[in-house]
Amino acid sequence: MSTPPHRTGSTNAAPDPRSIDTDDRPFVLVWEVTQACDLACDHCRADAQPARHPRELTTTEGKRLLDQAREFGGGQLVVLSGGDPLARPDLLELVEYGTEIGLRMTLTPSGTSSLTPAVVEDLADAGIRRMALSLDGASAETHDDFRGESGSFQQTVEAAKAARAVGLPLQINTTVCASTAGELPALRDRVSDLDAVLWSVFFLVPVGRGRLLDPVSSERAEEILAWLSEVTEESDFGVKTTEAPHYRRVAIQRRRDASEAPAADDIGRRLGITAGDGFAFVSHTGELYPSGFLPASAGSVRDGTLTERYRDSDLFRSLRDPDALGGKCGACEFRHVCGGSRSRAYAHTGDPTASDPLCAYVPEGYEGPMPPGRAD
Template identity: 70%
Template sequence: MQPKHIDTDERPFVLIWEVTQACDLACKHCRAEAQPRRHPDELTTEEGKQLLDEARRFGDGQLVVLSGGDPLYRDDTLELVEYGVDRGLRMTLTPSGTTSLTADRIQALANAGLRRMALSIDGGSAETHDAFRKETGSFEQTVTAARAAREAGLPLQVNTTVCAETVDELPEIRELVADLGAVLWSVFFLVPVGRGQVLDPISPDRAERVMEWLTSVSSEAPFGIKTTEAPHYRRVAIQQQRSATGGDEARDGPPDGIGRRTGITAGDGFAFVSHTGNVYPSGFLPEAAGNVRERDLVDIYRESPLFEDLRDPDALRGKCGACEYRQVCGGSRSRAYAYTGDPLASDPLCAYVPDGYDGPLPEQSLSD
């Protein structure tokens, strides 16, 4: 099924399963606060296969991301990929850039039918990336793995975190994404959860400028661009297109390299299963709607009040609720939750104020 035909009331476009929180890295932004030990209550191999069976019930070609921590910390990851592929799922993986990510393992994953591998690059050089990842050699290992993926014929996605420490690196990273032959650049705007609470975000005005730049990059880059936890990228792109054409033709936002035009936000086209089976709207919105050990995943996604509220743009409050772009944007529900405890509040990273809106504005506690 084409992404544009997915009814997000019925199924997520993206289902992430955090198979483990264990990882050899201690990255500054890590949502999971990963550590080099596996949790004793992780979903077992059999429970994981049952989860994949449930994911199959969402419909043909459900996209599943095996994430972490480092998913390769588990010795059954290849088995889980093979099982998901056999069930007709589109299996992808986000491993850490460590010595465990060898060319042989990448080739085995490609042979198993993995659809895409995503690697994180947060600096345009070894010095800046390794400082952010707090691991000397991480940059070289990640680039080596990216090249091995290309040799294996495995499509590559590059993930980048945007915060005060990394924002000036974006032009260099953009060049590296192209050089590595990536098919998609996923640009994640920091949400202060986990270790990321100690990092400084960029300001709303700086975020606006970054999104304007990303829009220009997307028009000529050999790869797709999507933003994570920054759905107002679509609003920025629509405004730029309308300005260029002098009309209002661009109503849905730009495609993001994987076929999505309307907003995919926490709980609305997106679901996250933790290493212990808790189901969240997003890994960055840690409010559980249930646990797959106790309730069916499909039912949790379709019927839990939290997910239903997040799929209703008219339930949004404050500036986001009054915004004419709420159908294609809706703001980051995760960031709203992180700053206010209310997942339906306004996103404090968005600088846009709708015409005629004179209500309360989000707390502007973000800074460059």
């Protein structure tokens, strides 16, 4: 491995989430290292395929990307995603490199036979700070049906146990749609049994294969968000939502503080982030997006600077201005703490500043148009 820059004096300690200026840096930077994956999940944003794309960022380009991520500041959180990151033979090299230059490296592998206990141990030794695994059903029958692969549930559970055995903090990701919503109470119990530090609950955005799934209605989403707020109060693990920032509005309305990070999870999770505002996504071919679910490009990291594109592109700057939102979201008094899912707005309208159709809340006195695609 080549000698990395910035090694002397570098630190991968977690910065105080409250100190992060999201105009200056993302709290979460996701790099989709590949779209190759052996699974064919019903909701897959990436339309993942078995083979790697010939235009993926190379190892050298990937290290250059990590160098640029380091320029955001010490302890930058980087999530290696896919597809299945294990499809890249240089994955451990990339993890080690990022760790050495002071990044906090985390991983979202697929629950396949490739994720053996030995591999989990190697990832921990390389410096991975957290592993996120997906469970979309509480049983082998429901999870494997959703993931399109028999045995995925058992392999995921075994990987979770392997993470616990080597002291690697575990996050569980769950997709919420019409076919999985009924599984949530049982999944909550699974998350607890697996000693996860965080349950990340993702509300479906109709992109990729997810276009074929039925979302929950806005009223059902409201019920689930209120229930998740109760789960947070009762559980030892933290709860966060993805593409449902109105969870913060629901929590505020229940007179809770939704800004608390999960205790001692070594990440310092901050909840006040949305696509382009504290969150950025680099595709397998190097395109910079506000989110993997909002495929509007701010340019390629192959021919531009990651930090400049995040800070200065018109797209990202517009997404960091809640007063630029339109429709119901723009009129909402919670827009500065919520802002709605910009990804879902884009998926339904082509405009990332439009209203989020999943939110049931109507601001007092609002008489304007309701968002298109509202699932009622």
